[in-house]
Amino acid sequence: PRAWRDVQDYIRANIRDQLSVERLALLVGLSPSHFLRAFKQTVGQSPHQYVLATRLELAERLVATTDLPFPKIASIAGFSSHSHLTASMRRYRHTTPSELRRACTGR
Secondary structure, three states: OHHHHHHHHHHHHOOOOOOOHHHHHHHHOOOHHHHHHHHHHHHOOOHHHHHHHHHHHHHHHHHHHOOOOHHHHHHHOOOOOHHHHHHHHHHHHOOOHHHHHHHHHOO
């Protein structure tokens, strides 16, 4: 549980950065292959899927609660560009930042 909290905290604190399996494994003192197995067993998804979901949650919260421009939101949430954010949101959440903001503001 402590190792999982450490990984979770690290991911959230460094969401803007490229988060490698090697760095996350080093954080908890495991080999990358053992870390991958343990992560999937603990969380039920791969580190990549978890990081993407965390980034999307942050981006959705920022889209819904701020007036920040989408490129800025993409950067804060760790996406490489506004188009990467839009493509990911469309693929995994079946909406776009623009559609989400319109729905949240009632416009």
